Structure formats: structure tokens, C-alpha cells
Amino acid sequence: MNSKVASGPHDPANQRAVYVFEAPVRLWHWLHAFSFAALAVTGYLIANPLPSLAGEASDHFLMGDIRLIHFISAYVFAIGFAVRVYWALVGNRYAREIFYLPFWRPSWWKGLFYEIGFYLFLTRRQHKMLGHNPLAQAAMFFLNTLVTIFMIGTGFALYSEGLGIDSWADRMFGWVIPLIGDSEGVHDWHNLGMWVMLTFVIIHIYMAVRADIIGRESSVSTIIGGWRMFKDDQP
Amino acid sequence: MGIQQTFYEAMREHGITRRSFLKFCSLTAAGLGMGPEFAGKIAHALETKPRTPVIWLHGLECTCCTESFIRSAHPLAADVILSMISLDYDDTIMAAAGYQAEEILDQTIAKYDGNFILACEGNPPLNEDGMYCIQAGKPYVEKLRRMADHCKAIIAWGSCASWGCVQAAHPNPTRATPIHKVITDKPVIKVPGCPPIAEVMTGVITYMLTFDRFPELDRQGRPKMFYSQRLHDKCYRRPHFDAGQFVERFDDEGARKGYCLYKMGCKGPTTHNACSTVEWNGGLSWPVKSGHGCLGCAEDNFWDRGSFYSSVTNLNVTGQVEATADKVGGILAGAAAIGVAAHAAASVVSHTKDSNKGGAQQ
Ligand code: HEM
Ligand code: HEM
Numbered sequence: 359m360n361s362k363v364a365s366g367p368h369d370p371a372n373q374r375a376v377y378v379f380e381a382p383v384r385l386w387h388w389l390h391a392f393s394f395a396a397l398a399v400t401g402y403l404i405a406n407p408l409p410s411l412a413g414e415a416s417d418h419f420l421m422g423d424i425r426l427i428h429f430i431s432a433y434v435f436a437i438g439f440a441v442r443v444y445w446a447l448v449g450n451r452y453a454r455e456i457f458y459l460p461f462w463r464p465s466w467w468k469g470l471f472y473e474i475g476f477y478l479f480l481t482r483r484q485h486k487m488l489g490h491n492p493l494a495q496a497a498m499f500f501l502n503t504l505v506t507i508f509m510i511g512t513g514f515a516l517y518s519e520g521l522g523i524d525s526w527a528d529r530m531f532g533w534v535i536p537l538i539g540d541s542e543g544v545h546d547w548h549n550l551g552m553w554v555m556l557t558f559v560i561i562h563i564y565m566a567v568r569a570d571i572i573g574r575e576s577s578v579s580t581i582i583g584g585w586r587m588f589k590d591d592q593p
Numbered sequence: 594m595g596i597q598q599t600f601y602e603a604m605r606e607h608g609i610t611r612r613s614f615l616k617f618c619s620l621t622a623a624g625l626g627m628g629p630e631f632a633g634k635i636a637h638a639l640e641t642k643p644r645t646p647v648i649w650l651h652g653l654e655c656t657c658c659t660e661s662f663i664r665s666a667h668p669l670a671a672d673v674i675l676s677m678i679s680l681d682y683d684d685t686i687m688a689a690a691g692y693q694a695e696e697i698l699d700q701t702i703a704k705y706d707g708n709f710i711l712a713c714e715g716n717p718p719l720n721e722d723g724m725y726c727i728q729a730g731k732p733y734v735e736k737l738r739r740m741a742d743h744c745k746a747i748i749a750w751g752s753c754a755s756w757g758c759v760q761a762a763h764p765n766p767t768r769a770t771p772i773h774k775v776i777t778d779k780p781v782i783k784v785p786g787c788p789p790i791a792e793v794m795t796g797v798i799t800y801m802l803t804f805d806r807f808p809e810l811d812r813q814g815r816p817k818m819f820y821s822q823r824l825h826d827k828c829y830r831r832p833h834f835d836a837g838q839f840v841e842r843f844d845d846e847g848a849r850k851g852y853c854l855y856k857m858g859c860k861g862p863t864t865h866n867a868c869s870t871v872e873w874n875g876g877l878s879w880p881v882k883s884g885h886g887c888l889g890c891a892e893d894n895f896w897d898r899g900s901f902y903s904s905v906t907n908l909n910v911t912g913q914v915e916a917t918a919d920k921v922g923g924i925l926a927g928a929a930a931i932g933v934a935a936h937a938a939a940s941v942v943s944h945t946k947d948s949n950k951g952g953a954q955q
């Protein structure tokens with residue numbers, strides 16, 4: 359896909375629908391979203407466990423199951439992200455957007471301030487976008503991509519303590535613990551990472567639904583079906 | 594005290610019988626988790642190797658490491674080991690005092706330059722040129738640097754020497770600094786804990802004296818044989834953790850039944866030490882066994898994390914931020930939710946206005 363951003367009302371590129379998010383990107387988005395939801399709920403319950411259960415210890419495995427769901431979702435989350443990184447290399451240009459910020463382009467900064475103005479109600483007219491708008495791109499890069507890497511790094515470092523010293527996880531991620539300082543610190547930052555990502559998700563879902571309702575182009579259906587549809591022919 | 598005297602000869606001189614000596618060798622092999630054939634190897638090494646002197650220095654500390662050390666479970670081990678090391682220098686337990694004591698340091702350097710082990714209990718304060726810890730009229734840090742220059746290797750006893758511990762807690766007015774940050778050109782082994790377990794201390798020192806090298810260390814310089822696992826990995830209350838059975842208050846049913854102490858702030862899940870396996874006072878008990886959570890004494894920063902009784906602790910940003918991840922994060926996410934709600938309301942208003950005007954398409 360090499361569609362360009364529409365440059366005028368009669369530009370052939372100014373079509374009504376453009377294929378933006380390829381199947382792997384869409385599939386990853388929903389795997390990412392659902393595994394995050396599972397990780398956040400189970401993670402919160404690991405830090406703040408449910409009320410104590412009565413009876414014999416051998417009758418229950420509640421905390422064990424919560425941790426198991428956390429770890430299974432963690433594998434989905436991490437492997438999904440790895441495949442997504444691969445897809446950024448081979449996919450279309452929109453597949454790369456969440457992995458870098460074109461801060462060297464003045465037009466990107468212009469677009470960023472334009473969007474900020476738009477969301478502050480200073481400008482009424484939104485630019486048409488095929489991929490992410492610069493503000494969304496910045497949010498995705500800082501609050502999603504970087505935090506995802508951070509959560510995988512700290513998560514597998516904690517996981518390595520359970521697998522044991524000299525395990526594969528210890529060899530690959532164990533260095534994170536002395537980097538942050540100590541195990542308790544890694545827990546705390548891992549926990550804070552969850553809240554940062556949750557903050558992103560709250561704003562993200564709001565923006566997506568808002569764009570669908572009052573924006574000029576399709577949004578939620580784009581991340582489901584891949585096609586970006588425009589509601590008007592104006593530039 | 595000729596340079597050729599072996600460990601074995603030194604022990605015999607101190608009245609240790611051959612029988613006790615051999616017992617000690619098998620005890621040590623077992624304590625280090627090595628097979629029975631190692632008892633012979635230890636015995637052979639101690640019989641043939643010239644004794645390596647140990648100089649034991651004390652900086653800012655509470656002497657709990659020494660107290661722990663001399664209470665090694667097996668009185669035999671304590672006897673034997675003390676006969677191996679007390680010969681030289683340890684402020685707390687040596688007979689010499691004053692100039693006589695300080696002279697020993699000079700003699701050791703003269704005789705055993707590059708061949709003695711420096712065991713450090715406590716750490717040096719660096720502020721005001723080290724004036725917060727003066728020994729024999731000089732800042733401790735000078736004595737430490739001088740002895741470190743001539744030693745072969747350093748043992749950092751306890752959390753003070755390894756991490757800084759309570760005297761380095763925020764705001765650390767004396768700038769108490771762990772050994773590895775002051776001495777950077779000598780190998781340092783960390784044996785953290787406040788204090789470390791006696792058997793761990795004797796195990797480490799015996800290993801070093803017999804095999805002339807450090808046991809295998811982890812990334813942070815701790816001997817793997819004692820610090821590679823968390824207390825939580827070997828805790829006998831772990832089945833209650835996995836089941837989801839927690840003590841919620843120190844006087845509840847769960848406390849009586851011996852449930853997991855996680856909700857009472859037990860730091861077992863983040864603390865690397867041997868308490869849950871070796872235990873304390875000769876295997877008598879350890880904190881969790883007596884009904885109280887682990888404080889995390891063997892870990893860096895354990896003093897600066899706020900309450901010992903909460904499972905989510907303070908984020909440690911140079912010891913200043915007194916906030917837990919749950920608190921900071923809750924505020925962040927809460928602010929986002931409020932912001933989103935306000936923005937949604939404003940959007941509806943502005944959108945309705947625009948549509949009424951039939952103006953700018955959105
Ligand atoms: C019901 C929940 C969600 C909805 C309706 C939703 C909707 C969307 C939409 C419409 C887009 C496309 C944005 C655009 O057109 O510029 C998108 C992209 C994205 N969303 Fe979501 N999202 C949801 C949950 C999540 C969650 C939970 C996360 C992260 C934890 C997330 C992370 C992302 C990321 C990283 C992208 C960029 C995709 C890419 O370019 O590769 N989303 N989402
Ligand atoms: C967005 C993704 C993730 C979120 C939101 C999340 C959330 C959390 C939270 C809140 C905790 C409790 C921290 C505490 O003890 O204070 C936790 C613990 C943990 N997480 Fe994650 N996590 C994520 C990803 C991962 C990944 C990728 C792994 C890798 C295996 C992982 C492994 C762990 C482990 C091992 C623990 C400690 C469990 C225990 O103490 O029993 N997490 N997580």
C-alpha cells in the first residue's frame with residue numbers, strides 16, 4: 359500500500375476508502391488490548407490480593423491461578439509484540455508509525471500543534487489522516503510502545519526470579535534488576551507501568567470512539583477491518 | 594607465627610583436636626551443599642595450605658555481624674573458624690588494644706602484602722572527609738583504603754558493607770557508602786543481611802580460605818549458594834500464598850493457622866537470602882516461622898521503602914518519593930478519567946453548536 363495523503367479535492371488519492379491497517383496489525387491490536395486487560399486485572403490482584411480464603415490450603419489455588427493467567431497473558435503480550443516489531447519491518451508504512459517519531463520533520467511538529475489545538479477546541483476542523491495523527495503517534499510511542507518494552511523487560515526479570523538463577527529468563531532479563539536497584543524496586547516500577555498504560559488506554563479508547571462519532575474518518579471500524587473511510591470529499 | 598604455618602597447624606596450636614578438625618570439614622562440606630567427597634578435599638587443603646590471615650575491620654555498624662558470626666550454630670565451627678581468623682585483627686574480639694592493635698595492621702601488610710583477606714563489617718561515611726567515623730585518630734575510610742590496597746580480596750559483611758543499610762537511609766547525612774563504591778580495584782564479595790546468618794558467614798569464609806577463591810557469585814556479587822533464591826521460593830507457608838490464604842491482621846484466625854504473611858508486608862517474595870532454608874539460631878526458627886513477615890533486610894534500600902507492613906511499597910526515587918505505585922498510578926489514571934469525561938462533555942457542547950450552525954464539518 360502506497361497511498362499518499364490527499365492533497366486536493368480532485369486528487370485521485372482522495373479516495374473514500376484506503377487500506378491502512380493490515381491484518382497482522384489488527385490482529386496484534388486486539389491481542390495486545392485483551393492481554394493487557396488480563397495482565398492489568400491479574401497484576402492488580404497480585405499486588406493487592408483478594409480476601410483470604412478459609413479451609414485447607416490444598417483445596418484452593420486462587421493466587422496460583424491468578425499468577426498463571428498473568429504469565430500466560432504475558433507470553434501472549436510479549437510474543438505478540440515481537441511479531442508486531444517484525445511486521446513493522448515488512449509491513450506497510452502505517453505499520454511503522456508507532457515505533458518512531460519523525461521529530462526531524464517540521465511538518466510533523468506543525469501537525470502535532472495543530473492536533474493539540476484541535477483537542478483544545480481552538481481549531482474546529484481536523485486534518486484528514488490516513489495513519490495516526492501526530493498527537494496520537496506521540497502518545498502511542500511514549501505511552502504504549504516504550505511502556506510495553508518496559509513491562510516486558512521488568513516482567514520477565516521478575517519472572518526469572520521464579521524460574522531461578524541461570525534460567526533463560528535470568529540470562530536474558532536478569533540484568534534489569536540490578537539496573538533498577540533491587541527486586542522490590544522492579545515490582546514497584548512494574549506496578550507503576552501498569553497505571554501509566556491504563557492512563558493511555560482510557561484516553562485512547564475515548565479518542566477512538568470520539569473520532570468515530572464526530573471525526574471526519576472511520577476509526578474503530580478501521581482497526582477492526584483495516585479500511586480507513588472518509589465521510590466527506592473535502593481536503 | 595611463621596609464614597609457612599598451615600591452617601591445620603594453627604588450629605592444633607589453638608587446641609582443636611584432629612577429630613574435631615575432621616568433623617568440621619564434613620560439616621562445612623555439608624553446609625556448602627557439596628558432596629561428602631569434599632570433606633576430604635577441605636581437610637587436605639587446610640592441612641597443606643599456609644594459613645591466610647584475615648583482617649576484620651569495623652566501620653559504621655552495630656556489630657550484629659560479629660554477634661551473629663560468633664554464634665555459629667555448631668560451637669565446633671565457631672571454635673575452628675575463630676582459631677583460623679582471630680589471630681590477626683578484629684577490633685571487637687581481639688586481645689590487643691591501642692597502639693599494639695594498630696601495629697598488627699602494619700605487621701600484616703609487611704608480612705602478607707597482597708595475601709590477606711579483608712573482611713569489612715560496616716561502611717565508611719564519606720562526608721566531611723570521613724570525620725563521622727574516627728579510629729585511632731584517623732578517619733575510618735583512610736584505614737579501609739590503606740588495608741584494601743594491600744589485601745587480596747574483600748568480604749563485605751552484612752547489609753551495611755554491601756548496600757549501606759540504616760546509616761545510609763535517606764537522607765544519609767554522613768554519606769555512609771558501601772564498600773564496593775569506595776574500593777573499586779579489588780574483588781568484593783557481598784554477604785548481605787542485617788545480620789547475615791552465621792552459617793552463611795562461616796560457609797563463605799571457609800570456602801574462600803580452603804579453595805583460595807570466591808564461591809560463584811551472582812550479578813550483584815553475592816555467593817549464589819546462599820543468595821540465588823528468594824525466601825518466598827522455599828517458604829513453608831508458600832502453599833497458603835498459592836491458595837490465597839493470608840493473614841489479614843496479626844490477631845486473626847489466619848495468623849493462628851499460620852497463613853501467608855504477604856498482606857502483612859512480608860518481603861519474602863523480593864528478598865534473596867537463606868533464612869527459609871538455613872533458618873536462624875542453629876535452625877531453630879526464622880521470622881516467618883515466628884509469625885512475622887520478612888523485612889527484606891538483605892536487600893538494598895530495604896530501609897527506605899516506607900512501611901514494613903505493606904505489600905506495595907514506596908517507589909524509591911533517590912529515597913525521596915514517599916508514594917506507592919498504586920497511589921501515584923491511581924491519581925494518574927483517575928486524572929485521565931476525569932479529563933476524558935470533561936473533554937467528552939465539552940465535545941458534545943461544541944459539536945452540537947457547530948451542527949446547529951451547519952458550519953464546519955467535523
Ligand atoms: C475497546 C478498546 C479499544 C478500542 C475501541 C481501540 C481502538 C483503536 C483504534 C480505532 C485504533 C486506530 C487509531 C487510528 O486510527 O489512528 C487503535 C490503535 C491502537 N490501539 Fe487501540 N483500542 C482499544 C484498546 C486498546 C488497548 C487496551 C491498547 C493498549 C494496551 C491499545 C493500543 C493501541 C495501539 C498501540 C494502536 C496503534 C496500532 C498500530 O498502529 O499498530 N488499544 N485502537
Ligand atoms: C502491560 C503488561 C503488564 C501489566 C499491566 C502487569 C502488571 C503487573 C502488576 C500490577 C504486578 C504486581 C506488582 C507488585 O507486586 O507490586 C505484576 C507482577 C508480576 N508481573 Fe506483570 N504486568 C505486565 C506484564 C508482565 C510481563 C510481560 C511479564 C513477564 C512474564 C510479567 C510478569 C510478572 C511477574 C513475574 C510478577 C510478580 C508476580 C509475583 O510477585 O507473584 N508481567 N504485574
Ligand code: SF4
Pocket residue numbers: 824825826828829830831832834852853854855859860861862881886887
Ligand atoms: S510468608 Fe512471606 S515468604 Fe512465605 S509465602 Fe508468604 S509472602 Fe512468601
Ligand code: SF4
Pocket residue numbers: 786787824864866868879880881886887888889890891
Ligand atoms: S527473614 Fe528477611 S528480614 Fe529477617 S533476617 Fe531474613 S532476610 Fe532479614
